[in-house]
Amino acid sequence: xxxxxxxxxxxxxxxxxxxxxxxxxxxxxxxxxxxxxxxxxxxxxxxxxxxxxxxxxxxxxxxxxxxxxxxxxxxxxxxxxxxxxxxxxxxxxxxxxxxxxxxxxxxxxxxxxxxxxxxxxxxxxxxxxxxxxxxxxxxxxxxxxxxxxxxxxxxxxxxxxxxxxxxxxxxxxxxx
Amino acid sequence: xxxxxxxxxxxxxxxxxxxxxxxxxxxxxxxxxxxxxxxxxxxxxxxxxxxxxxxxxxxxxxxxxxxxxxxxxxxxxxxxxxxxxxxxxxxxxxxxxxxxxxxxxxxxxxxxxxxxxxxxxxxxxxxxxxxxxxxxxxxxxxxxxxxxxxxxxxxxxxxxxxxxxxxxxxxxxxxxxxxxxxxxxxxxxxxxxxxxxxxxxxxxxxxxxxxxxxx
Numbered sequence: 001x002x003x004x005x006x007x008x009x010x011x012x013x014x015x016x017x018x019x020x021x022x023x024x025x026x027x028x029x030x031x032x033x034x035x036x037x038x039x040x041x042x043x044x045x046x047x048x049x050x051x052x053x054x055x056x057x058x059x060x061x062x063x064x065x066x067x068x069x070x071x072x073x074x075x076x077x078x079x080x081x082x083x084x085x086x087x088x089x090x091x092x093x094x095x096x097x098x099x100x101x102x103x104x105x106x107x108x109x110x111x112x113x114x115x116x117x118x119x120x121x122x123x124x125x126x127x128x129x130x131x132x133x134x135x136x137x138x139x140x141x142x143x144x145x146x147x148x149x150x151x152x153x154x155x156x157x158x159x160x161x162x163x164x165x166x167x168x169x170x171x172x173x174x175x176x
Numbered sequence: 177x178x179x180x181x182x183x184x185x186x187x188x189x190x191x192x193x194x195x196x197x198x199x200x201x202x203x204x205x206x207x208x209x210x211x212x213x214x215x216x217x218x219x220x221x222x223x224x225x226x227x228x229x230x231x232x233x234x235x236x237x238x239x240x241x242x243x244x245x246x247x248x249x250x251x252x253x254x255x256x257x258x259x260x261x262x263x264x265x266x267x268x269x270x271x272x273x274x275x276x277x278x279x280x281x282x283x284x285x286x287x288x289x290x291x292x293x294x295x296x297x298x299x300x301x302x303x304x305x306x307x308x309x310x311x312x313x314x315x316x317x318x319x320x321x322x323x324x325x326x327x328x329x330x331x332x333x334x335x336x337x338x339x340x341x342x343x344x345x346x347x348x349x350x351x352x353x354x355x356x357x358x359x360x361x362x363x364x365x366x367x368x369x370x371x372x373x374x375x376x377x378x379x380x381x382x383x384x385x386x387x388x389x390x391x
Contacts (some may be wrong), residue, residue, distance in 0.1 A: 004287055019180075024244065024247065028240060028244070031240055031243065035234065035235065035239065035240075036234045037231055037232055038231035039233055039234065039235045039239075040230065040231050040232055040233035041231075043233050044229075049236060052235075053235050053236070053237075053239060056235060056239055057239050057242055057243050057246070058241050061238075061243060061246050061247065063252075064243075064251075068301070068302075076200070120222065120225050120226060120229065121229065124226075124341060135226075139223055139226045139227070140226050140229055142227075162361060163187065164187050167187060167219065167222070170222060171219065171222065172214075174222065175218050175222075
């Protein structure tokens, strides 16, 4: 009977430990394991490939700088995700917090051609930053509103209002 | 329930966040209103697609060389900083050594035994803050202790000016420490802290040199 060949399991905890002691090659392995996931998140959050790559780089540099503070309360991937969201949120902080972001203030209309139906990914990229961030974190990544509010530095009600706004805009953009 | 009300509740309905009788009322309306049912189905379909979007999207190019480069540059920068700081402390110690004569070379802080490299422990700002604070406090204690043992030959007005300047610098250091507690990863604040500490040590060293009439 042929042996079932499987790739050797990579011990992420061991890699984190050696990276914490200064091993850059272990950190590179961690980067290879998580870069696609982190970049995917950054790309969705920013809607811009160049900005997403900058944010991805920033995420891993911050991770290296703060590796000593990683206490394993969560998985390394979850910890990286928080850094990535924070890295993106920092870039859009002003936009996220401006008056249009507030729940009771009408958001600016999104300009798009109503005859042009976009696929979901394109439509997400076309959303205003605040609405896009909440939609991605809630409906793509599965975060709760209280978690999103904490990460983005906004009120829970604001997160809910932005999600409603994002879904309405997306329906208009993608549905016939 | 009216269509407007139902449509305003659709997000919460599909998320399962409605409470009390609301879910049943919305469901009843959807069963009898094709327009609202179409909206609800469209929303569910969109959320299903959103959940199914690929999570792994590799960057257009390999970002690791840039990340590694930045990490290496930062390590070099920290090594340079440590060396510069050691030099400042060495100057302060040299003043002590000249004053004490026989202490020459004995109490000089030495540069780090080995330079930081990317293969060594990653430099972490909070640890660096603790390290430079410890170095600063030690150097300051030594300078103050030496001054206390020397005859005070400074004119009172000169001493007052120096003490006033020290107080200003100490106030700045304290403000920066407070800011760093709130924002411990802020490299700019860290640089400011180090600069102010160095000013304080230089001023203390100057005061000491004047006091001992070796300046």
